[in-house]
Amino acid sequence: MPSINDQALDQMFRQARTFNHYTDQPVGEDTLHAIWDLMKMAPTSANQMPARLVWCTSQDAKEKLAPCTSGNNGDKILAAPVSVIIAMDTEFHEHLPMLYPHADAKSWFDGNAELRQASAFRNSTLQGAYFIMAARALGLDTGPMSGFDAGAVDKAFFADQPSVKTNFISTLGHGDRATLHDRLPRPAFELFNRIA
Structure with missing residues (x-):
């Protein structure tokens, strides 16, 4: 498979930014x-796909989400075209007979809530990153955030789904580039990596 071109790499990585204003x-x-x-x-992992997304597009949904956040994150949510709750279903294994049909993957997780929690968190976080990259690929921008009360979000949006828990939140839209500050530092390979 060939490498994607520099324009695509710029859009996905080098020139992409986190946005607070749209x-x-x-x-x-x-x-x-x-x-x-x-x-x-x-x-x-094993095509678990535990992420459960709530796309807050209405003012009512954003007004329900905003008070669950801290600092000025509520203002960001209210102002963004869309705010997205990236949550995880800790009973994702119930769907594995459909998502991973060539093995009895559901049995790997039956009766093991700790393993399901760890797998749901890991893989829904991956899916959250894929959400960011998919949005960038389609010409949109995101503002992922972790300043929120997960219990409050769960109560507001998942009260009828006790197995679904919030992972993180992101705003989504067309970023206002006039509001950007200088890019924060990125370390050289040698600082945080080693080849073994």
């Missing part, structure tokens, strides 16, 4: 489906 350009529901259709193709 333009007024809307994000349509068809685009949300397109993001999902890309991110669902990326790998998770």
Whole structure:
């Protein structure tokens, strides 16, 4: 498979940024489906796909989510075209007969809540990263955040689904590049890596 070109690499990585402010350009529901259709193709362990997303597009949904956050994250949520809750289903294994049909993968997790929790967190975090990259691939920007009360989000959005727990939140839209500050430092390979 050939490498993607420099323009694509810039869009996905080198020139991509985290945004706190967005333009007024809307994000349509068809685009949300397109993001999902890309991110669902990326790998998770045994095709677990534990992520459960809530796409907050209405003002009512954003007003329900905003008070669950800290600092100025609530303002960011209210102002963004879309805010997304990336959650995880700790009973993802119930879907494995459909998602991983060539082995009895469900039995690997039956009766082991600790393993399910660890797997759900790891793989929904991967899916959250795929969400960011899919959005960038489609010309959108994101603002992932961790300043929130997960219990409050769960109560507000997943009270009827006790196995679903919030992982993180992200805003989504067309970033306002006029509001960007200088890019924060990125370390050289040698600082955080070693080849064994």
